Structure formats: C-alpha cells, structure tokens
Amino acid sequence: MNRRFTWFNATSLTLGFAFLYLPILILIIFSFNESKLVTVWAGFSTKWYASVFNNTAFLDAALVTLKVGVISSTIATVLGTMSGYVMVRGGRFRGRTLFSGMIYAPLVMPEVITGLSLLLLFISIGMDRGVFTIVLAHATFSMCYVSVVVSSRLVSFDRSLEEAALDLGCTPFDAFRSVTLPIIAPAVISGWLLAFTLSLDDLVIASFTSGPSSTTLPMKIFSQVRLGVSPEINALSTLLIGIVSIGVISASLVTKRSAVRRRAQEQQAVGGAA
Amino acid sequence: MPSEKPNQIRFAPWEDTEAVPLIRFRNVVKKFGEFTAIENLTLDIYEREFFALLGPSGCGKTTLMRMLAGFETPTAGEITLDGRDIVPVAPNRRPINMMFQSYALFPHLSVADNIAFGLKRSPMPKSEIAGRVEEMLRLVRLQKFASRKPHQISGGQRQRVALARSLAKAPKLLLLDEPLGALDRKLREDTQFELMDIQEKLGTTFVIVTHDQEEAMTVASRVAVMDEGKLMQVATPDVIYEQPESRYVADFIGDVNLIEGTVAEAEEGGYKLVWADGAPPIHAETDVPLSLGDSCTFAIRPEKIAISTDKPDDRANAVPGKVLDIGYLGNISTYHVQMPNGAIFKASATNSRRLSRRGITWEDEVWLSFTATAGVVLTQ
Numbered sequence: 001m002n003r004r005f006t007w008f009n010a011t012s013l014t015l016g017f018a019f020l021y022l023p024i025l026i027l028i029i030f031s032f033n034e035s036k037l038v039t040v041w042a043g044f045s046t047k048w049y050a051s052v053f054n055n056t057a058f059l060d061a062a063l064v065t066l067k068v069g070v071i072s073s074t075i076a077t078v079l080g081t082m083s084g085y086v087m088v089r090g091g092r093f094r095g096r097t098l099f100s101g102m103i104y105a106p107l108v109m110p111e112v113i114t115g116l117s118l119l120l121l122f123i124s125i126g127m128d129r130g131v132f133t134i135v136l137a138h139a140t141f142s143m144c145y146v147s148v149v150v151s152s153r154l155v156s157f158d159r160s161l162e163e164a165a166l167d168l169g170c171t172p173f174d175a176f177r178s179v180t181l182p183i184i185a186p187a188v189i190s191g192w193l194l195a196f197t198l199s200l201d202d203l204v205i206a207s208f209t210s211g212p213s214s215t216t217l218p219m220k221i222f223s224q225v226r227l228g229v230s231p232e233i234n235a236l237s238t239l240l241i242g243i244v245s246i247g248v249i250s251a252s253l254v255t256k257r258s259a260v261r262r263r264a265q266e267q268q269a270v271g272g273a274a
Numbered sequence: 275m276p277s278e279k280p281n282q283i284r285f286a287p288w289e290d291t292e293a294v295p296l297i298r299f300r301n302v303v304k305k306f307g308e309f310t311a312i313e314n315l316t317l318d319i320y321e322r323e324f325f326a327l328l329g330p331s332g333c334g335k336t337t338l339m340r341m342l343a344g345f346e347t348p349t350a351g352e353i354t355l356d357g358r359d360i361v362p363v364a365p366n367r368r369p370i371n372m373m374f375q376s377y378a379l380f381p382h383l384s385v386a387d388n389i390a391f392g393l394k395r396s397p398m399p400k401s402e403i404a405g406r407v408e409e410m411l412r413l414v415r416l417q418k419f420a421s422r423k424p425h426q427i428s429g430g431q432r433q434r435v436a437l438a439r440s441l442a443k444a445p446k447l448l449l450l451d452e453p454l455g456a457l458d459r460k461l462r463e464d465t466q467f468e469l470m471d472i473q474e475k476l477g478t479t480f481v482i483v484t485h486d487q488e489e490a491m492t493v494a495s496r497v498a499v500m501d502e503g504k505l506m507q508v509a510t511p512d513v514i515y516e517q518p519e520s521r522y523v524a525d526f527i528g529d530v531n532l533i534e535g536t537v538a539e540a541e542e543g544g545y546k547l548v549w550a551d552g553a554p555p556i557h558a559e560t561d562v563p564l565s566l567g568d569s570c571t572f573a574i575r576p577e578k579i580a581i582s583t584d585k586p587d588d589r590a591n592a593v594p595g596k597v598l599d600i601g602y603l604g605n606i607s608t609y610h611v612q613m614p615n616g617a618i619f620k621a622s623a624t625n626s627r628r629l630s631r632r633g634i635t636w637e638d639e640v641w642l643s644f645t646a647t648a649g650v651v652l653t654q
Binding site: 158160161163164165166167169170171174180182183241264 | 284343344345364365366372375376378380381382391395396425439440443524575599
C-alpha cells in the first residue's frame with residue numbers, strides 16, 4: 001500500500017477532523033471568553049468556571065447525574081455480565097438467536113422510543129418519576145453495551161479453566177467468582193465505564209423518565225440553552241467533555257492493555273514450550 | 275521380562291478373575307443429537323493401572339474421559355467407581371481429577387496458589403495445605419517457582435504445575451487429556467518417563483487420552499484402541515503391536531504391510547495363502563480357524579522382513595522384488611520394495627554399522643524373506 005503523504009490525503013484528513021471537532025473546539029475556546037456575549041472574543045478568563053461552581057442549580061443537577069450514572073452503570077454491569085455469560089456459555093437452546101437479538105436490539109433502538117415506552121410503563125404501573133426511574137431507564141439501555149463488551153471477551157475465554165475449577169471442587173458459582181470473574185475483570189470494568197459515560201450524556205431518555213426533583217445535567221444545559229447560550233454553559237460543557245473523554249479513553253486503555261498482556265502471555269505459552 | 279523374575283509379581287489384574295475393577299463402563303452410549311460418539315461400550319479399568327485411550331481425533335476417546343470427569347452425561351448405560359454409580363455425581367464431588375490439554379492453569383494465581391486451589395475447597399485443614407503444596411512442588415521439582423505466575427514459566431514447567439495441581443487432592447483416578455501434546459519431542463519423551471515414575475510412586479490410577487501411539491505404548495500398562503465410538507482392542511502394548519485382532523488396529527499402530535490373500539491349502543499349524551498371480555504363496559502359522567477359499571489379511575511389520583541381495587534358503591517365505599525407495603531415518607532405513615504384481619512392501623533394517631557401504635540401493639533386485647510366524651492372519 002502507498003502510505004506516502006499527498007495533498008489529497010492531508011486535505012481530506014483536515015476537513016474530516018475539522019468537521020468532527022471544530023464545533024467542540026469553538027465551544028472550549030469560548031468557555032474562556034471574558035465577554036458575556038458568546039460570539040465575541042474579549043480576552044481570556046476563567047470566571048465562567050468559577051460561576052459554574054457557584055451555581056447551585058448546576059451543582060444539584062451534576063449530583064443527580066453522578067448518582068444516576070454510578071447506580072445505573074453498576075446495575076447495567078451486573079445484568080450485562082450475566083446476560084453476556086449466558087449468551088456465550090448457555091450453549092445452544094431453542095430461540096437462542098432470538099434471545100441474543102433481543103439483547104442487542106436496544107443498541108439500534110431510537111432513544112425516543114425507548115424513552116417513550118419506559119415513560120408509558122412507569123405511568124401504567126403508577127411509579128412516581130424521579131432519580132429511581134432514570135436509574136432504571138439508564139440501566140436498561142446501557143446493559144446491552146456491557147453485554148456486548150463482556151460476551152466478546154468470553155468468546156476468547158478458555159472454557160477448560162472453568163472446567164478445571166469445577167474439577168478441583170468448585171461449585172459453578174464458586175468457579176465463576178474465583179476464576180472467571182477475576183480473568184474477565186478488565187472487560188467488566190470497561191463495560192462499567194462505557195455504561196457510566198452513556199448515562200452521563202443521555203438527554204432524551206432522561207427527559208422522558210425524570211420527575212420534578214430530578215433534573216440531570218444534560219437536561220439542565222438543554223433548558224438553559226433555550227433561554228439563550230451563556231458562557232457558563234460553555235464552561236460546563238467543557239467540563240463534561242473532559243469527564244466523558246477520560247471515561248472513554250480509560251475504558252479503551254483498560255481493554256487494550258489487557259488484550260496486549262493476554263497476547264503476550266499466549267505468545268509466551270507457545271514459545272515457552274521450547 | 276516378568277517370567278525371568280519369579281520374585282516379582284507381574285502386574286496384570288485384568289487377567290485375575292477375582293480382581294474388582296476400579297472403574298466399570300457398562301453398555302455406555304453417548305449421543306450428541308443424531309451423532310453417536312460412544313456406541314454401547316463396556317470396559318473395566320483396574321486400580322493402579324496406567325490406562326491409555328488411543329485413537330484418531332473424533333473416535334470418542336475424549337468423550338469417554340469427559341464422562342469420567344463428569345462434564346458429559348452418558349445417554350444410556352452405567353459408569354461405576356469403586357462399585358458406586360457416578361453418573362449423577364457432579365464433577366466437583368467426584369474423587370477424580372483431570373489434567374487438561376491446555377493445562378488450564380489459572381493465570382491470575384501463582385504456581386503455589388494454583389496447586390492449593392483444590393485443597394482450599396477440600397475438607398483438608400488450613401494448616402496442612404501449605405505442607406501439601408510444598409510436597410507437590412517437590413514431586414514435580416518446582417519449589418523455586420512457587421511464587422511465579424503461569425505466564426512466567428516455560429511450557430514444560432507449566433505442564434508439571436498442571437500435573438501437581440491435579441494430583442494435590444490425591445484423587446482415586448487421574449485423567450490426563452493429551453498431557454504432552456504441547457511439548458516438543460525431546461521434552462515429551464523425558465516427561466513420559468517422569469509421568470510413569472510419578473504414577474508408580476503414588477500408585478494412583480491414571481487414564482490418559484492420546485492420539486500419539488508411541489506415547490500410549492511407552493506409558494501405558496494397557497491400551498484401548500478406539501475407532502468411531504467403539505473399542506477395537508484392549509490389551510497390553512506388546513499384544514496390541516504383535517497380535518492385533520483387526521486390520522484397523524494393525525494399521526493404526528506402527529507401520530505394517532497388509533497383504534490380502536485367500537487360503538489355498540492347510541498346512542502344519544497354518545495355511546498357505548495365495549496373494550498374487552505368479553508370486554510364491556505365503557506360508558503363515560496361525561491359530562485362526564480358516565477353510566479353503568477364505569479370504570484373509572496377512573499383516574507383517576516391516577522390521578520382521580529381512581532384505582537381502584541373494585535368495586535366503588532358511589526362511590519359510592522369500593519373495594523377489596525391486597527397490598523403489600529408501601527412507602533413511604538414521605537409526606533404521608526403510609526400503610520400499612515393489613513386488614512383481616506391483617504391490618509395495620516395506621522392510622526396515624537397523625543401520626548397525628556406521629558409514630558401512632550400503633549393499634542395496636535404488637532399482638536393485640532384492641529378496642524379501644520372513645518366517646511363518648513373523649506375521650499375523652487377520653479376518654476382520
């Protein structure tokens with residue numbers, strides 16, 4: 001393959017990245033703007049960050065978001081790991097394809113539909129909407145992401161490790177706890193981080209399932225923007241971008257590191273025979 | 275030779291009608307959907323035996339072993355251990371341990387913790403576990419590596435950790451699934467003898483699954499040759515090699531010349547077999563009752579056939595041929611000799627002299643000769 005630098009490659013790369021990241025870059029730059037006017041640059045300042053941290057409405061929303069994120073991603077991780085395990089280990093049973101399709105369907109389901117159907121469910125069973133309903137909703141849609149991550153790790157997991165544990169006197173649950181889980185832990189952790197990130201920036205589903213006292217940060221930002229964009233929002237958004245990037249990057253680092261280590265071990269296992 | 279040592283009792287419980295087998299398979303059938311992996315199999319394995327299940331891949335040997343370990347349940351039939359039916363017993367409650375083909379060492383635990391894994395889940399008091407682990411490490415000579423992780427040791431060492439781990443709980447029966455498959459040839463041979471030593475020292479019953487016939491012949495007290503879910507022959511290695519009961523067993527174990535023939539004439543203790551037009555008939559001694567005109571197979575190992583440039587007078591059988599190919603293996607040479615009718619016989623000769631001027635070469639006219647008892651007559 002020809003990998004040389006050409007003007008065509010450089011141009012398309014620049015255009016592509018500009019298309020993707022220019023809006024975010026502008027947002028970040030203007031979050032350090034001195035002026036109250038969003039579109040006019042008037043010098044560098046961090047005062048909007050200070051004002052974000054003094055705005056109790058924002059802080060309350062951030063707290064709700066964090067609470068929802070931690071609880072929902074934990075529930076999603078437990079359920080997603082269980083479903084991923086069953087899909088890989090359950091063997092062949094009638095309707096297996098249907099089941100796996102149903103686990104993965106929420107990945108492509110429009111959020112509006114997920115949100116609306118959950119709203120209808122909560123109303124019909126008479127559940128008061130609040131933090132708890134957002135947690136349930138987020139756990140529902142992020143569970144399938146965890147399931148995908150965990151089951152892809154389990155596919156390459158040597159089944160005989162579990163059999164060895166059973167053979168040495170473990171009950172099936174003990175085998176899972178003391179052998180399977182420690183080995184697939186990196187995938188479970190990256191699944192949790194992914195679920196947390198998804199929960200953090202969800203607006204649509206949260207809007208459908210939230211109650212009066214439970215506004216999440218994305219919802220707060222959205223409602224503020226409708227009244228006019230303030231540099232404060234820019235600062236807040238910049239903080240959010242930072243948190244989300246850290247989440248995604250660390251999730252991929254965890255996965256990549258463990259994959260590299262695993263490959264090195266496998267290579268050593270082959271080479272070590274000599 | 276056991277007969278030359280009258281003081282030593284020969285180990286052959288399978289010949290003793292009073293002996294009670296440790297494991298009995300009775301009419302065991304295993305089906306996976308439509309596919310029959312094990313077909314009505316009955317087999318006894320005795321205490322202290324080193325029993326080998328040998329066969330090509332897909333012959334059912336691994337399924338048989340997995341049924342012993344408890345990972346598969348027979349479709350029909352009974353498996354007993356010490357007279358107790360073990361079919362309904364879960365794998366973690368069987369006094370049987372297994373050494374896996376991939377070793378299945380737990381990568382997140384150290385060598386010592388791997389060995390202690392089963393002990394921690396046994397009734398053994400905590401204070402004795404460390405001592406037992408130490409004992410197992412000494413058995414496999416890995417004391418120095420106790421704190422290493424599995425990926426920090428070599429393949430051969432990993433194999434020994436797997437062995438130590440599966441022996442730690444002192445099982446009644448140890449299953450070995452292709453235990454030496456991942457090792458290179460030299461290490462494999464050393465390890466075979468080490469395995470035999472350990473088995474003799476501990477007196478544990480070993481069942482080994484392998485597709486490597488040399489390995490089975492080396493380590494086992496008895497070998498079961500399997501094909502398509504059936505036992506073809508169960509016997510000691512020397513019987514399997516020298517007195518195969520069928521063409522399949524003769525062909526599967528070692529090199530063999532299989533000659534199709536028909537009985538032309540009964541002789542003293544055997545028959546005269548016609549096998550090719552124009553070729554001298556084969557004189558074969560056998561106990562197999564045959565009548566005139568029966569077709570049968572005469573199986574003879576290449577090393578039982580002598581090759582010479584002149585016709586020998588003292589042998590019951592001598593056939594002329596032409597050397598087609600010579601396979602030089604260092605210790606022996608195998609000659610492929612074409613008979614007048616086109617059939618190719620293999621004869622091997624030990625290269626007992628270094629750099630000797632080899633008398634026989636390609637295209638040479640030679641004589642192949644063998645005695646009347648050198649081969650076996652097979653009807654299956």
